[in-house]
Amino acid sequence: MYTLYSMQRSGNCYKVRLALTQLAIPHRAVEIDILKGESRTPDFLAMNPNGRVPVLEVGPQRYLAESNAILWFVGDGTPLAPTDRIQRAEAMQWMFFEQHSLEPNLGQAYFWLTLVKGGRELQSHAIEDWMERGYQALGVMEKHLQSHDYFVDGRYSIADIALYAYTHCAEESGFDLALFPALRAWLSRVAAQTDHVPMLALQSAQRLPA
């Protein structure tokens, strides 16, 4: 059985939890509180030298990091991953877009503005860039969703899971999604998928001390 090291309020971790649930893959979950430094201990760094969650133990002493790599690992060969060569590349395209253009902005905004006490002051030099680039990325998604129900091949896949994670909670850190009607309709379609689980199933979002 896989062991998933993750933090519930992390969008990157939520992706993996959602996919494992929808694929009915049994797993044991270990909560890692990154706000308490639990991803920077020697034991954790031995699993992932980059000191980030999620990490999936895929074999004895064999650990896989990076949420979207884990999505491919668990999703490939299932209905959640495309099989056509170009569609596989399109799914990867959107997942690299997510980690390069979306998550560094929406994800950092979510982390520093909703989870870390005093985060707005600590990151005041960066917020304008996050908002500007975050809106740019949301605009690229909106444009695609104006003529597509999902990101690849007209059906729900790991690409949607990757893009959903930080988009669905973007309003909590100040992004106005009313500007993106096609994107909002897609968020609803994703949330209506079979076996969908919310990010905060057991607790509501709250500010914790850093």
Add this chain to the structure above:
Amino acid sequence: MYTLYSMQRSGNCYKVRLALTQLAIPHRAVEIDILKGESRTPDFLAMNPNGRVPVLEVGPQRYLAESNAILWFVGDGTPLAPTDRIQRAEAMQWMFFEQHSLEPNLGQAYFWLTLVKGGRELQSHAIEDWMERGYQALGVMEKHLQSHDYFVDGRYSIADIALYAYTHCAEESGFDLALFPALRAWLSRVAAQTDHVPMLALQSAQRLPA
């Protein structure tokens, strides 16, 4: 034949050019000067709404963006991509690491500090973060390379190509690679691969007006 829309002095574009060359895949190259706004024209945005190079035309009116997605598209099924399930996931892990933890720091530093005139002043609020996070990422790579010749399965792959692109020119934007001896040895091993081509084959790096 594929058409590659790219800019020679972009590390992300260099990845694709290097892989296409080493795989002996015929292609036509179209130079896009992003400093002159050529990736923001209506024609270009119709190919990639995210307005970034590289873009590979993989079929009639079918365009693929995101350098690492393109590397998988051209490399999968060749000796440059692993076949084992966990090793494939490890290659993806390093490639997502590259786009999330390395390129946003080394790549932005390279762009703004070596290519854009006045870039240092325009981005003065961001440089400290790029340097701090860039060194963190280089440290993660150094740690891996202290006990591995390459990033996956002990041999050269698209993961090495992805990580090489911005690392090999990091000193131009002020990173001191003398701190990372294992990484420097890996850079030499990559440069010694059969059919390796340098990023700036036809012209030397130069500052251009924005």
